[in-house]
Amino acid sequence: MAAKKFTKADIIDALYEKTGMNRTEIRSAVDLFIDEMKEALMRRQVIELRGFGTFEVKVRKARPRARNPRTGESIVIRSHGAVAFRSGRELKQAVWAINDDK
Numbered sequence: 001m002a003a004k005k006f007t008k009a010d011i012i013d014a015l016y017e018k019t020g021m022n023r024t025e026i027r028s029a030v031d032l033f034i035d036e037m038k039e040a041l042m043r044r045q046v047i048e049l050r051g052f053g054t055f056e057v058k059v060r061k062a063r064p065r066a067r068n069p070r071t072g073e074s075i076v077i078r079s080h081g082a083v084a085f086r087s088g089r090e091l092k093q094a095v096w097a098i099n100d101d102k
Helices: 008-019 023-042 089-095
Strands: 047-049 053-060 063-067 074-077 080-087
Touching (some): 023 047
Antiparallel strands (some): 053 080
């Protein structure tokens, strides 16, 4: 069974509980953080959050003969950017012991 999603609203609530700061200020700070990350990625900058991971844009090559799996129709895919994430050492170590055993 998949884990429950942890949304932006959940992050804001968790920060509110831990800090007691104003929810509106927390929401603004989280939104600004996300906007800065988007803008940096649009400039093709690598975002490194030590201990957590690295975000970067990788360009996927064009494919002239791809197939839509739903319809079987042949389509052309242009080259395009895709965000890639590599987890940092501390995050890898923190989640290493997680398994499906209940």
